[in-house]
Ligand code: FES
């Protein structure tokens with residue numbers, strides 16, 4: 018049975034310990050194969066070892082937070098190696114730049130690394146076949162690997178991978194031009210829905226998460242942070258906290274220095290023998306803060322400012338034709354303003370990590386999406402070289418972008434350095450909700466000039482939000498290329514006069530990225546607006562959207578003042594293809610029975626389609642509205658993500674995205690008064706429960722030969738507009754602000 | 763005081779206010795029971811006391827004298843509910859799943875053939891941020907042998 022293990026090791030001994038002597042170890046360098054390879058000076062490599070006892074070990078370098086990435090990539094290796102998955106052990110990689118990017122983020126694990134995994138498998142397979150051929154004195158072409166052994170059909174000879182591994186280890190790896198990849202029809206594990214390696218463990222209660230990590234002799238720490246972002250510690254009194262049985266120390270952590278990046282916030286830590294004592298001690302702390310410049314931040318007032326900014330001209334980020342002339346000549350104009358609130362990631366496992374600082378080095382175990390960022394952040398926090406930081410990656414109890422930011426790991430390392438003992442930092446839910454790197458709040462203004470048929474001849478769109486870049490020191494107030502490329506400067510509609518703009522906004526707490534990022538608010542505004550225009554024109558929204566898209570074609574996106582982000586992929590390989598967008602729309606309409614559905618009287622269907630993370634998604638949602646209560650009996654989601662490698666995990670990500678999207682559409686909101694986050698836990702920061710989630714999610718997967726795109730995030734953006742549009746169909750009420758529950762009469 | 767955890771007798775003489783959750787996790791090293799909210803809002807910490815599902819973060823050690831506590835570890839992966847969970851590939855990240863499973867096991871003990879309403883009532887206290895609810899419902903019905 019394959020399993021995942023995590024071990025505490027010094028970086029340099031990792032490889033030696035992982036693989037026995039005599040093992041065939043491949044450092045398959047894949048420059049130019051993995052599309053991620055040329056991003057910086059990394060040389061993505063995957064470590065695959067075959068022990069002389071036949072065990073195959075694959076080092077998974079991406080984090081497992083629920084997508085199955087930790088298993089799917091090794092399964093690809095096993096498939097192309099012709100290994101028996103039952104004899105494959107998945108080892109979680111420590112943070113190390115030699116693996117290429119480990120930032121499990123941006124829905125790109127498959128997209129960026131599947132070619133490298135295929136190459137690793139095929140390379141090792143060829144070497145094993147060659148070793149067998151030499152041993153038997155026959156041509157290599159007559160030897161074939163299958164199910165963990167190599168066979169020579171003519172003579173009936175067979176040898177296991179373990180027996181051949183030491184021989185193969187002495188051979189030179191074949192040139193990549195010699196690699197041939199088997200067709201999909203011969204896959205044994207890919208898309209065969211083999212359970213992810215961590216599935217059984219988490220069902221048995223044996224999965225080890227960051228919260229569960231331990232080191233001998235560790236203290237547990239709970240950290241009080243300034244309630245207002247950036248506040249300074251004026252004074253604190255630890256006397257009462259120290260009286261709690263089990264509390265060992267109360268220690269201040271320095272405030273971060275601008276720009277914030279991933280640094281620890283700073284605060285006062287209570288360290289204890291066990292978690293309960295640390296939490297109790299923290300309640301007894303008295304701390305005085307100097308709140309600083311953000312103390313007057315009020316999210317309601319701020320929202321009004323965003324709206325005011327959105328009404329005025331901003332920086333042009335995309336333009337075509339003459340919008341003013343188009344508006345002036347229109348038979349009718351329509352405008353609308355949409356807003357979305359701050360959000361917290363709220364993974365079920367709050368941030369947690371254990372670290373030990375010893376002899377100028379740090380070893381840590383962390384629930385992290387980005388172990389290399391842990392290395393950098395921890396190194397800077399305790400004044401050592403990042404090569405001296407060993408980061409072991411545990412399972413993650415959800416991530417959604419929060420755990421790409423390793424401030425909590427830095428806290429653990431700082432406290433370990435100060436106490437001389439290993440320290441585990443555990444965030445409470447309250448810490449998590451209040452001191453998150455929050456998802457940005459936004460306001461969008463849209464205006465269209467319509468011709469006599471109700472079709473837009475001119476379209477103006479303005480978006481205003483505090484950018485993620487503010488966390489990294491950007492004070493321009495504008496969104497960055499990445500955010501503009503997320504459903505804003507790439508409008509796929511065939512409109513002759515079009516302009517997209519972006520207004521300025523500054524931050525008052527730390528802004529981070531959350532699953533689907535800027536697509537969340539951009540998709541809500543654009544696809545709600547399209548629905549409004551369809552109803553104004555008296556047309557069916559699906560028909561109207563297809564009309565706006567026009568005939569299927571590849572659009573070259575040419576923004577103004579920046580390049581089109583396109584997830585760092587060139588538009589040749591990953592074009593914006595309206596034919597694919599049309600196809601997911603047509604499929605979701607057909608499969609959901611769209612158009613044949615009765616509506617009104619509190620019952621209705623809504624629709625939205627959006628391309629993000631290079632993936633095309635369309636959603637049709639059914640709602641039943643009674644007063645303020647909204648039930649979602651059915652949600653149909655059709656996805657075209659190009660090639661996929663684990664269809665069941667694609668389905669589960671889409672099912673999950675529909676629930677995540679329902680949470681942010683209907684329920685979730687972070688608000689701020691006097692600089693302090695109002696919400697604290699699941700009673701006031703609401704996420705969808707079983708009865709609030711769609712009762713049934715129907716996933717329709719388009720099987721495609723197109724290059725693999727992304728799965729983890731693109732299901733989310735169309736959910737909110739599809740629900741808002743369904744509520745309109747059901748009740749005639751147009752709600753333009755998230756969460757929608759607040760707008761229900 | 764004395765209590766039983768997964769069939770083993772245990773003595774406890776610490777703070778009676780300590781929640782069972784932290785006793786299990788930190789003192790007995792039974793890490794299968796998870797923290798997520800600490801306020802009885804999410805159900806990640808669900809265990810059985812005297813056969814009934816309770817939130818261990820809300821259960822004070824002082825209330826457990828002579829009581830029997832069962833955690834996910836005691837099911838050993840052999841329970842019909844766990845097998846159904848495996849069959850339906852329910853977990854995504856897996857963090858909430860011990861709580862989900864402990865709640866589902868208690869539900870089926872009380873209602874061997876639960877209706878959708880029974881499932882709603884029993885399971886809505888357990889949050890899954892990954893959104894595995896649909897498969898949870900499927901797995902419960904499969905374990906109970908009722909029509910999906
Ligand atoms: S941790 Fe006990 S209910 Fe959430």
Ligand code: FES
Nearest residue numbers: 855856858890892
């Ligand atoms: S599986 Fe991740 S929270 Fe439920």
